[in-house]
Amino acid sequence: MSFVRESNIVFRRQLRMNLRNPAWVLIGIMQPVLYLVLFGPLLKPLVSSFDTGTDNAYTFLVPGLLVQLGMFGAFFAGFGLIGEWREGVIEAERVTPANRSALLVGRLMRDVVQLFVQSLILVGLGYLMGMRGDALGIVYGIALTLLIGGACAAASNALALTTKSEDVMAPVINIVMMPVLLLSGILLPMTLGPEWLQNLSDFMPFKWIVDAVRDGFAGDLASSAVLWGSVWAVVLAALGTWWGTATFRRENA
Amino acid sequence: MITARGLVQTFHTGRGKKAKEVHAVDGVDLDVAEGEVVGFLGPNGAGKTTTLRMLTTLLRPTAGTATVAGYDVVKDSVQVRRSIGYVSQVGATFSGAYAGDEVVDHGMLYGMSRADAVRRGQELFEQLQLDGLWKRMPKNMSGGQKRRLDVVMGLIHDPTLVFLDEPTTGLDPQARANLWDHIEGLRSRLGATVFLTTHYLDEADALADRILIIDQGRIVASDTADNLKAQVSGDLVVLEVAADQVTRAAERLGSIADGVEVDGLRVRGRVQRAGRVVPGLLRDLESAGVELDSIEVLRPTLDDVFLTLTGRSLRDAEAGETEDQTEGAA
Numbered sequence: 001m002s003f004v005r006e007s008n009i010v011f012r013r014q015l016r017m018n019l020r021n022p023a024w025v026l027i028g029i030m031q032p033v034l035y036l037v038l039f040g041p042l043l044k045p046l047v048s049s050f051d052t053g054t055d056n057a058y059t060f061l062v063p064g065l066l067v068q069l070g071m072f073g074a075f076f077a078g079f080g081l082i083g084e085w086r087e088g089v090i091e092a093e094r095v096t097p098a099n100r101s102a103l104l105v106g107r108l109m110r111d112v113v114q115l116f117v118q119s120l121i122l123v124g125l126g127y128l129m130g131m132r133g134d135a136l137g138i139v140y141g142i143a144l145t146l147l148i149g150g151a152c153a154a155a156s157n158a159l160a161l162t163t164k165s166e167d168v169m170a171p172v173i174n175i176v177m178m179p180v181l182l183l184s185g186i187l188l189p190m191t192l193g194p195e196w197l198q199n200l201s202d203f204m205p206f207k208w209i210v211d212a213v214r215d216g217f218a219g220d221l222a223s224s225a226v227l228w229g230s231v232w233a234v235v236l237a238a239l240g241t242w243w244g245t246a247t248f249r250r251e252n253a
Numbered sequence: 254m255i256t257a258r259g260l261v262q263t264f265h266t267g268r269g270k271k272a273k274e275v276h277a278v279d280g281v282d283l284d285v286a287e288g289e290v291v292g293f294l295g296p297n298g299a300g301k302t303t304t305l306r307m308l309t310t311l312l313r314p315t316a317g318t319a320t321v322a323g324y325d326v327v328k329d330s331v332q333v334r335r336s337i338g339y340v341s342q343v344g345a346t347f348s349g350a351y352a353g354d355e356v357v358d359h360g361m362l363y364g365m366s367r368a369d370a371v372r373r374g375q376e377l378f379e380q381l382q383l384d385g386l387w388k389r390m391p392k393n394m395s396g397g398q399k400r401r402l403d404v405v406m407g408l409i410h411d412p413t414l415v416f417l418d419e420p421t422t423g424l425d426p427q428a429r430a431n432l433w434d435h436i437e438g439l440r441s442r443l444g445a446t447v448f449l450t451t452h453y454l455d456e457a458d459a460l461a462d463r464i465l466i467i468d469q470g471r472i473v474a475s476d477t478a479d480n481l482k483a484q485v486s487g488d489l490v491v492l493e494v495a496a497d498q499v500t501r502a503a504e505r506l507g508s509i510a511d512g513v514e515v516d517g518l519r520v521r522g523r524v525q526r527a528g529r530v531v532p533g534l535l536r537d538l539e540s541a542g543v544e545l546d547s548i549e550v551l552r553p554t555l556d557d558v559f560l561t562l563t564g565r566s567l568r569d570a571e572a573g574e575t576e577d578q579t580e581g582a583a
Contacts, residue, residue, distance in 0.1 A: 006362060013358045017350055084347055092345030092406060095309055096362040097334045 003105075006098040010106020018110060028073045029118040032065040036126060039187065050189050053218045058131035062123060063141055063213035064186035067206060069118055070149035071180065075173050077111045077153040078160030085164060104157060104248040108241075111153035112146050119145055134219030140226075141213040147233045148209060151240030158240075158247040184210050205232040254414050254446045255285040255308060259317035262303050277303040279470030280317070285448055287413075290440055292461030293450040294555065300470040301450040302342065305418055308448070309339045322414050335363070338412035338445075342419045344399065345406040346391045352402050353378075353387035356409055363410035370409065377405040380442070381435055397428030404435060408443070415439055417449040421456060429456075436460055454555035464555070466562060473562045478555065485553035485561050487511070488527035490534070492520045493546040502543045509534060518546070 018024065036058070043057035054060050084090055093103050119142045123131075133141075156173075163169050183190070183204040190201040201207045212229020215221070262278040278300040285291050295301050306312035308321055310330040319326045322336035346355040353374060360370030378384055381401040391399050400420060407415060420436065421429040437460065439445045451457050457464050458478050466474040466481075474481060490510060494502045496518060503520045507513045509530050510522030524530050527550045538545065560566045 002364070009358055009361045013350070013354070016354065017347065021349070086343070087347055088341050088343035088345045088403075089347050091311065091341055091343070092339075092359065093362060094311060095334055095337075095339045095341075096359065097331045097364065098362040 003099050003102050006102035007105040007109065009098075010093075010103055011109040014107055014110035015113065018114060025114055025117060028076070028114070029069065029121055031072065032069045032118075032122050033125060035065055035068075035187070036061065036122070036129065040129065051191060052189050052214060053220065054214075056130065056132055058126050058129050059133055059217055060189075060214065061187075062126035062131050062133075063217050064184070064210050065122060065126075066119060066141055066145045067148065067184065067210045067213055068181070068186050069122060070115060070145040071152050071206065072177065073115055073118060074111055074149040074152035075156045075177065077107070078156035078158075078169060079166055081107070081157050081160040082164060082166055082169070085161065090161070100248045101245045104154065104244050107157060108150050108153050108244070112150050115146055115149040115153075116142070131217075133217035134221075137216035137219050137221055140216040140221060144209060144213055144216070144229065144233050147237045148206075151233075151237040154240035154244030158243045161247050180204065180206055183207060186210055205236060208232050254287045254289070255283065255319070255321050255448065257281055257283045257304075257308065257317065257319040260304065260307055260314050260319055261316040262300075262307060262312065263315045276470050278307070281467070281470070281472055283465055283472060283475070285446060287446055288440065288444070290436075290447040290460055290462050291449070292457030292464045293448065293467065294452065294454070294457045294464055294559075295450075295467035296452060299467045301452075301467055302418060304467065305416055305448075305450055309337060309416055310334055335410070336413055338407035338410070338415040340403050340407040340415070340417045340420060342422065344391070345403050346399075348392035349390055351388050352383070352391060352394070355391075356402075356405055359406050360409040365410060373409055373411070374405065377408055380438070381405055382431075395428070396424050397431060400424060400428070400432055401435065404432075408439075411443070412445065414446045414448070417447065419450055419452070421451070421453065433459055458555060466559065468559075468563050474558070481555065481558045482553040485523075485557045487523040487525045488553065489549075489551040490522055490524055490527060490531065491547075491549040491551065492538075493518055493548070494520065494543055495546070498543045501541055502538065502545075505537050505541050505543065506534065508537070 040057055040061050043061060047057045047060050048055045050060065052060055081090070090103070094100060123138060123142070159169055159172065163172070183201045184206040185201065190198050190207060193201070208225060208228040209232055210229075211225035212223075212233075215223040215225050220226070260278055260281040261276070264275045264277055265272060266275055267273055281300070281304055293301055293304070303312065307314045308319055308326065310326050310333050313327060321333045324332040324336065326333055345359070346352065356374040356377075357367060357370040360374060361367060365373070375387070378387060381404060383398060383401055383405065386394065386398060386402075391402060394402065404417075404420070407417075417436065421432050424432065433456070436447065436449065439447050449460065461478065463475065463477055464481060465472055487510075490506065492502050492506060499515055499518065499520060503513055503515050506520055506522045510524045513520065513522035531548075531550060535548075556566055
């Protein structure tokens with residue numbers, strides 16, 4: 001019980017600070033929105049040749065942008081944590097009897113809520129631009145986005161508390177994100193590529209997740225991509241949470 | 254209230270051939286009784302903050318044991334955290350949040366109800382002269398106000414033992430004197446036991462019943478400020494005379510003082526109990542025909558104590574420890 005209560009205290013504190021500075025929520029969603037508006041039109045004449053079960057450029061693009069939002073948006077969550085650490089907030093919280101995992105979980109709750117709001121904006125905007133999708137599949141896609149968003153936010157918080165430096169964290173995130181972005185088929189399907197590239201992308205969990213969300217939007221919730229994507233999302237969420245809590249629980253952090 | 258035996262903290266720095274063990278704290282024994290105000294003094298890098306972090310459960314000791322407020326810091330760390338307040342060097346509040354909100358959330362993490370935390374927070378704001386700043390952000394507060402807010406954060410759950418880490422570092426003299434009043438109030442008004450680290454001698458002198466001196470990870474002294482000063486052999490007497498009388502003045506002072514030195518027109522030496530011997534010295538100087546331009550009697554400072562105990566002055570010790578800045582970050 002006290003774990004839930006403590007997580008809630010941390011969550012409400014974080015949410016209050018976010019609401020006081022809502023610019024971050026908007027900055028976070030700028031990137032996918034720009035892709036949607038400026039890149040989406042480029043896909044229109046191409047999408048029918050993709051063989052991904054849809055002729056609608058936005059139905060193809062929005063799922064990828066959702067996953068991208070989940071990964072990128074959440075990965076930057078840790079930067080706020082470094083600021084808090086520098087001002088002594090983390091240490092002050094760690095000297096209270098509150099459960100240390102609750103200090104992380106409260107922050108993840110904020111990240112997931114923020115991501116949820118951003119996802120709704122993105123899907124709503126996509127719909128206005130002509131995206132069409134299966135209602136249940138869209139719900140599934142957003143759920144999957146939140147799951148990997150939570151995983152990435154946990155990893156980002158763990159990385160932040162380990163490095164304690166924006167200067168170290170930014171390049172690390174860049175190094176990790178570039179291959180993830182290129183091998184996930186977020187902007188163009190991997191099936192367009194040569195065989196070696198397709199084989200390589202099979203090792204990229206996020207590619208399966210993007211495919212799963214795409215199949216969901218297309219209404220094909222029984223596909224093998226949905227199965228693999230869901231499994232990967234759960235595995236990543238478990239890994240991220242494990243790393244995050246381990247870092248927060250470590251005695252000397 | 255605090256009992257520590259053989260506390261050790263070893264950090265590993267570097268990798269491969271550069272790897273080395275740093276004994277930040279190297280076998281600290283200390284006892285603090287209920288109601289005591291103890292000053293923990295030492296140069297930067299001596300192990301003050303590391304010791305404090307072990308006593309406040311933020312850092313697990315590499316070896317040794319410590320009981321704080323009746324609980325073991327490793328086995329019953331949650332009970333220890335419930336009983337102590339900690340005012341860290343770096344602060345405790347986010348610069349862009351309302352001060353009052355931060356205090357209430359902090360109290361709630363200690364298990365207080367929102368109503369209790371608000372009530373207690375407002376009382377403390379008043380006591381620490383922060384009235385009207387409940388909805389102020391720390392980034393818009395003065396240094397002194399921010400430090401007092403940190404103290405409020407540390408006191409919100411009415412701890413019986415309060416740890417203060419370098420509470421007045423970076424404050425201007427006025428804010429410092431003001432904070433001293435409040436620290437004194439912790440015991441007189443709240444009945445708390447206080448353990449504060451400082452590298453200001455006058456601060457330990459002004460606030461603490463007893464002073465612990467730590468150097469290179471070990472406690473080198475534990476006593477009242479007066480007793481520590483008594484260990485330094487005597488008070489310093491400084492005479493200033495005309496150039497042609499320096500030798501004679503040094504001779505006369507030498508008859509009662511140790512280690513007489515001449516520095517230009519100044520003659521200095523240490524005597525036991527200056528109050529008793531100075532009148533005789535004055536008569537002696539007069540009959541020897543020495544005319545004084547000035548005479549000064551200086552009680553020993555804690556800097557002198559540190560010098561006597563370690564052979565180095567506090568300032569030298571700090572200059573030599575620049576390499577050991579990892580302590581605060583660890």
